Amino acid sequence: MDIHNPGWLKLALYCEGLRINDAARGELESGREIMRTRAGLGSGLEVILPPNLWTNVPVEESFCAKSPFVFDWQDGQFYVVHEPSTERVAVKLAPRPxxxxxxxxxxxxxxxxxxxxxxxxxxxxxxxxxxxxxxxxxxxxxxxxxxxxxxxxxxxxxxxxxxxxxxxxxxxxxxxxxxxxxxxxxxxxxxxxxxxxxxxxxxxxxxxxxxxxxxxxxxxxxxxxxxxxxxxxxxxxxxxxxxxxxxxxxxxxxxxxxxxxxxxxxxxxxxxxxxxxxxxxxxxxxxxxxxxxxxxxxxxxxxxxxxxxxxxxxxxxxxxxxxxxxxxxxxxxxxxxxxxxxxxxxxxxxxxxxxxxxxxxxxxxxxxxxxxxxxxxxxxxxxxxxxxxxxxxxxxxNKFKRKLSRYDNQRSHAALVH
Ligand code: SF4
Missing domain, CATH: 3.20.20.70 (Aldolase class I)
Structure with missing residues (x-):
């Protein structure tokens, strides 16, 4: 298995963490800040891996310093690079709400x-x-x-x-x-x-x-x-x-x-x-x-x-x-x-x-x-x-989308009335 297998990459990043290089660190403001989430298990960088796997990658814990994965920024794009193989995958930061x-x-x-x-x-x-x-x-x-x-x-x-x-x-x-x-x-x-x-x-x-x-x-x-x-x-x-x-x-x-x-x-x-x-x-x-x-x-x-x-x-x-x-x-x-x-x-x-x-x-x-x-x-x-x-x-x-749009419409209507 390799970096192009989406399940393997998500799993390997949980286990190995990620090193953020200087180029990527300078571009991090567009994403969610690295915060200790309160589920008691997460603390990392929120990233979207292809095809659409969202993940929270460890970046601060000491084990991350020896990770084979590097978070890189090149030509306007974030990458996860697997240094031993030099393979890389283009990724996105989870948008900041x-x-x-x-x-x-x-x-x-x-x-x-x-x-x-x-x-x-x-x-x-x-x-x-x-x-x-x-x-x-x-x-x-x-x-x-x-x-x-x-x-x-x-x-x-x-x-x-x-x-x-x-x-x-x-x-x-x-x-x-x-x-x-x-x-x-x-x-x-x-x-x-x-x-x-x-x-x-x-x-x-x-x-x-x-x-x-x-x-x-x-x-x-x-x-x-x-x-x-x-x-x-x-x-x-x-x-x-x-x-x-x-x-x-x-x-x-x-x-x-x-x-x-x-x-x-x-x-x-x-x-x-x-x-x-x-x-x-x-x-x-x-x-x-x-x-x-x-x-x-x-x-x-x-x-x-x-x-x-x-x-x-x-x-x-x-x-x-x-x-x-x-x-x-x-x-x-x-x-x-x-x-x-x-x-x-x-x-x-x-x-x-x-x-x-x-x-x-x-x-x-x-x-x-x-x-x-x-x-x-x-x-x-x-x-x-x-x-x-x-x-x-x-x-x-389909059922759920119809139901949510009914609720959304009701809320917008109530907001207009007020
Ligand atoms: S994981 Fe244990 S210590 Fe942490 S909040 Fe849940 S019950 Fe409490």
Missing amino acids: TWYDDHCSSGKLMTSIGTLQGTYLGVYPTKVCEFWQGKDKENCKFCSVGLNLGSWDAPEKRLDEVIEVVERARSESGITYVDFNTGHYDDESFLDVLEPIIKEVKRRTGILIGVQTPPHSNLDRYRRLRDLGVNRVSFCFEIYDPERFVEICPGKNRVYGLERYLDTMDFCASLVKRQNLNEPWVTNGEIIAGLESPESSMQAIDRITSVGAIPTVCVFRPLIGTAFEHMEPPKTEDMVPVFRHLYEACMDRGLPIGLAPNIHVSLVMLPEECQSLSPRAGSLGLLPRDLQLGIKRWVFT
Whole structure:
């Protein structure tokens, strides 16, 4: 595999990082600034690889200094150059959203409420994860959330601010999906905080909504989320090897345990029986490859897909300031079988991957982006599944676009009346 294989390049850049040369550094202002994203796993440069793979490439961590990849600028064009082979690929910077320098009516900078990760909006509307608080911190060892976030925002402001940012991101960046993410709170208030926001965002914009929180003890809350129009729930258990889970995620292990993550994921995946293409419902199990053996990551993928959930697989990044700052990222060649398995397992189970329109994710490899890692891609064996997916994608995209334009028209009309 080489730099011209899109899946391989996205994966190799996660594992090896990128060195930015002086020519490219001078041209960086046109893109999004390098910011520590608050998902706890990303910190890099937002780049669009051909044919249209959005990614967040590590550039600041110490391992990047020995990367074989260089970010270069020549004749008005950015390139990723693979120095050992001298091969290069033309790439673009993710455009900087027009609203990134603006403030909410409350005075807060809009990027302190939400930022684009690829083409979707990530919002962290609550206080910092409580595993980061107190003197005996129990935060996950790879996580940088507590290094980035400030303190609790005034609750009465929060809804207004989130709505303002979502509406700007919808009208100016064309987002079709917003993801709400919280950490752990001892009183399990994470869904209580999110529900009013979800209701209002859905009512005003009709866009797809995802929720990523720890597993709530009351499973009925997930039926309610489904009824509110939530389209995706995600459970980040991170590590499938039980011993590594205890070691790496002490807080998650003490409060929830791996089994509760898996049981809640199973329950939510079972709600798909009520699936309809007007308001789809997807369950994700999220893991980090590179913090356990590739075999264990592949077992996790099998466990997740066995119940009809879709794996979200991140690549471990030793972020500056975290407990794992001095560890090495995984090797590309060890990761290729994991991500190939991700694509093949989803296709074998006929899971609905890649259905939602205009969602490009920069912090993970989507299963459909791993297609070019598989020799089975495009083979006769997978053809019926490819066809089925293509038809579903077409139906859903058309329905969804019509629905969003109705909401957009209603909002423009309301703005004119006012
Ligand atoms: S639960 Fe773990 S990964 Fe999530 S925010 Fe808290 S410390 Fe970070």
